[in-house]
Amino acid sequence: MTVSSASGPAQASGVFPIGGDLPVHRLGFGAMQLTGTGVWGEPKDRPEAIRVLRRAVELGVNLIDTADSYGPFVSEQLIREALHPYADDVVIATKGGFARTGPGEWHELGRPEYLRQQTELSLRHLGLERIDLYQLHRIDPQVPLADQLGELARLREEGKIRHIGLSEVTVEQLREAREIVEIVSVQNLYNLVNRKAEAVLDYATAEGIAFIPWFPIATGQLARPGGPLDTLAKERGAAPAQLALAWLLRRSPVMLPIPGTSSVAHLEENTEAARIRLTDDDFETLSAIGL
Numbered sequence: 001m002t003v004s005s006a007s008g009p010a011q012a013s014g015v016f017p018i019g020g021d022l023p024v025h026r027l028g029f030g031a032m033q034l035t036g037t038g039v040w041g042e043p044k045d046r047p048e049a050i051r052v053l054r055r056a057v058e059l060g061v062n063l064i065d066t067a068d069s070y071g072p073f074v075s076e077q078l079i080r081e082a083l084h085p086y087a088d089d090v091v092i093a094t095k096g097g098f099a100r101t102g103p104g105e106w107h108e109l110g111r112p113e114y115l116r117q118q119t120e121l122s123l124r125h126l127g128l129e130r131i132d133l134y135q136l137h138r139i140d141p142q143v144p145l146a147d148q149l150g151e152l153a154r155l156r157e158e159g160k161i162r163h164i165g166l167s168e169v170t171v172e173q174l175r176e177a178r179e180i181v182e183i184v185s186v187q188n189l190y191n192l193v194n195r196k197a198e199a200v201l202d203y204a205t206a207e208g209i210a211f212i213p214w215f216p217i218a219t220g221q222l223a224r225p226g227g228p229l230d231t232l233a234k235e236r237g238a239a240p241a242q243l244a245l246a247w248l249l250r251r252s253p254v255m256l257p258i259p260g261t262s263s264v265a266h267l268e269e270n271t272e273a274a275r276i277r278l279t280d281d282d283f284e285t286l287s288a289i290g291l
């Protein structure tokens with residue numbers, strides 16, 4: 001079965017061409033929450049995880065973010081089970097560069113041979129011949145950046161990767177990386193109440209690089225009743241998580257939020273955010289809440 005993302009609310013978020021040639025609807029989905037506790041092992045409710053992935057694509061989501069380290073590999077395997085063979089317009093963005101030793105345990109590992117091995121494993125687990133967007137999950141401070149990105153560039157030349165992205169970097173690191181290889185995306189923690197990556201976002205916006213904010217609803221903190229968005233959400237007849245996502249979509253044209261959830265109900269609520277158009281006043285009010 002091939003699920004098509006041709007229509008659905010996510011379309012209303014607009015289109016961004018990653019790397020200039022990979023158009024995606026701006027509101028995507030993050031598949032980290034589909035694994036077990038501590039991003040380790042199988043999900044509590046596997047059939048629901050499969051339903052979430054299929055429903056995401058039905059709702060028009062065609063950017064799905066994952067990583068070899070989520071599970072490890074559980075998230076990628078679920079994506080394959082739910083969506084393979086992939087519809088032509090579905091982009092699976094994965095990442096490598098962390099080794100996992102247990103629940104909640106993450107170790108940066110950017111040695112070229114490890115990045116190559118993990119890329120090969122991601123290709124196998126996702127059932128792909130080429131990964132559309134491969135993101136270096138973290139820059140490993142123990143390994144020269146040119147060695148880490150050099151290996152990804154070789155994998156790209158070999159046709160195993162289409163585009164290269166980075167995660168959790170500074171503007172300086174992004175600039176340095178771009179001297180070595182073309183970088184089409186950056187994925188940093190960013191949401192209404194945590195804007196430490198503002199300088200990176202501004203740089204990405206100016207350069208036309210996709211900015212993929214992780215924790216877009218602050219791991220649910222921005223979605224809870226009684227939270228900072230509750231009053232305005234009630235006034236506007238929207239859910240708090242929807243306002244957090246609508247604010248991100250309005251903040252920059254290169255913004256590609258990837259809210260994560262393990263529930264179809266939350267997924268449907270979050271995807272509806274794509275249809276919300278904030279007024280200038282609402283945008284300013286929300287911006288002030290987060291400061």
Ligand SMILES: NC(=O)c1ccc[n+]([C@@H]2O[C@H](COP(=O)([O-])OP(=O)(O)OC[C@H]3O[C@@H](n4cnc5c(N)ncnc54)[C@H](OP(=O)(O)O)[C@@H]3O)[C@@H](O)[C@H]2O)c1
Nearest residue numbers: 030031032214215216217218219220223259260261262266
């Ligand atoms: N690059 C990196 O280093 C990095 C790090 C972390 C994450 N990521 C990526 O970013 C994605 C997003 O981050 P995230 O999933 O951790 O954080 P998030 O999207 O900000 O929040 C997800 C959390 O919010 C809850 N939630 C989602 N929608 C909700 C709603 N409508 N109402 C109430 N609660 C809701 C979810 O619980 P339920 O499951 O109960 O809905 C989940 O606990 C990840 O999936 C992953 O792909 C990247």
